[in-house]
Amino acid sequence: MAYTCFTCGNQYSLNEKLFRCSCGGFLQVEPNGCFSKKQLAQRDFSIWRYREAFGLPAQVKSVSIGEGRTPLVRSKVEDAHLLFKLDFLQPSGSFKDRGASVLISLAKSLGIPHVVEDSSGNAGAAISAYAAAAGIRCTVYVPAYTPEGKLVQMKLYGSDVVKVPGRRQDANQAVIEAAKEAYYASHLWNPFFAMGLQSAAFEIWEQLGGKLPPRVVVPIGGGGFFEGLYLGFAFLKQVGYVRKLPQLIGVQAEKCPPIHRAFQEGLPDYREMEVEPTVAEGIAVQKPPRGKAVLQALRNSGGYTIGVQEEEILSAEKMLFSLGLFVEPTSASALAGWRKLSREDKDGTLIMLTGNGLKETKKLSDLFLSS
Numbered sequence: 001m002a003y004t005c006f007t008c009g010n011q012y013s014l015n016e017k018l019f020r021c022s023c024g025g026f027l028q029v030e031p032n033g034c035f036s037k038k039q040l041a042q043r044d045f046s047i048w049r050y051r052e053a054f055g056l057p058a059q060v061k062s063v064s065i066g067e068g069r070t071p072l073v074r075s076k077v078e079d080a081h082l083l084f085k086l087d088f089l090q091p092s093g094s095f096k097d098r099g100a101s102v103l104i105s106l107a108k109s110l111g112i113p114h115v116v117e118d119s120s121g122n123a124g125a126a127i128s129a130y131a132a133a134a135g136i137r138c139t140v141y142v143p144a145y146t147p148e149g150k151l152v153q154m155k156l157y158g159s160d161v162v163k164v165p166g167r168r169q170d171a172n173q174a175v176i177e178a179a180k181e182a183y184y185a186s187h188l189w190n191p192f193f194a195m196g197l198q199s200a201a202f203e204i205w206e207q208l209g210g211k212l213p214p215r216v217v218v219p220i221g222g223g224g225f226f227e228g229l230y231l232g233f234a235f236l237k238q239v240g241y242v243r244k245l246p247q248l249i250g251v252q253a254e255k256c257p258p259i260h261r262a263f264q265e266g267l268p269d270y271r272e273m274e275v276e277p278t279v280a281e282g283i284a285v286q287k288p289p290r291g292k293a294v295l296q297a298l299r300n301s302g303g304y305t306i307g308v309q310e311e312e313i314l315s316a317e318k319m320l321f322s323l324g325l326f327v328e329p330t331s332a333s334a335l336a337g338w339r340k341l342s343r344e345d346k347d348g349t350l351i352m353l354t355g356n357g358l359k360e361t362k363k364l365s366d367l368f369l370s371s
């Protein structure tokens with residue numbers, strides 16, 4: 001087991017406390033086995049039932065507070081049948097707990113006393129929650145515009161929160177400086193985060209009785225969830241549990257579409273571009289470090305990307321409220337993307353709902369309740 005650089009192929013021991021290759025490339029890891037169906041029948045309902053697929057060394061003990069096993073519900077929107085995976089129903093309120101549980105478990109086994117992270121909110125909350133559970137000190141660098149509800153959550157978990165003026169990318173620069181002194185538990189860089197996110201794909205497979213939906217729609221910011229779902233589905237195919245991968249459809253806000261543009265233009269990595277603030281602040285990632293892996297996953301799954309306008313996100317958000325689903329605007333971008341699919345592509349499609357709306361009540365009040 002080792003880290004392998006996507007760019008130059010250099011390998012590193014999993015004991016090394018690094019977040020990227022010396023060449024600047026991002027790292028990848030491989031699963032170290034496969035869970036049997038018989039084993040699954042005997043295991044607890046957390047993401048750790050899929051542990052073999054995470055690629056962690058055997059001595060790593062799980063830091064687990066009940067992540068995973070989120071509901072899958074059938075629904076009907078605008079005369080089409082679809083599935084919602086309620087991945088916002090997790091200990092810290094977003095899908096990111098799947099990745100944070102795996103990454104912080106590794107950090108704890110390495111004896112790391114202090115982790116740093118940068119986040120617009122959900123990843124910072126998830127890393128803070130798991131660092132607290134593991135007894136590891138945590139510092140989160142956030143963009144100044146991060147919603148207060150998410151900052152309160154990080155602080156109450158015991159993290160130090162550093163507000164960085166400017167854009168999301170400035171918080172990223174600040175944490176890379178801080179990473180010279182502490183371990184960078186990065187949801188954007190560290191491959192174990194995406195390895196943990198695979199668990200959502202495995203759950204979908206189990207919840208649908210060993211089948212997969214024809215298409216899955218996911219919001220893309222850094223693209224970690226997209227990459228994790230792809231790796232999970234590809235793993236199921238590789239071990240012979242399914243025959244075909246779902247088509248993966250990634251949604252970006254038109255205000256910040258570096259992956260969407262790259263896909264449209266056939267580029268191997270994200271498109272360098274100026275971006276604007278979006279109501280879907282959870283996917284406002286101007287320079288996604290694992291962009292090449294995300295674009296590769298898009299193409300390998302036969303998927304595609306969709307850009308959505310601000311008013312389309314808000315309209316989808318209202319629609320989710322009317323269905324009783326209280327998610328943040330970033331999550332609503334997935335439904336906004338789904339509404340732009342062809343009639344044939346809508347039916348049977350699964351939409352990942354990624355973050356809880358209860359973290360953003362102030363913002364939602366300003367958006368929908370003030371006249």
Ligand SMILES: [Zn+2]
Nearest residue numbers: 005008021023
């Ligand atoms: Zn390299």
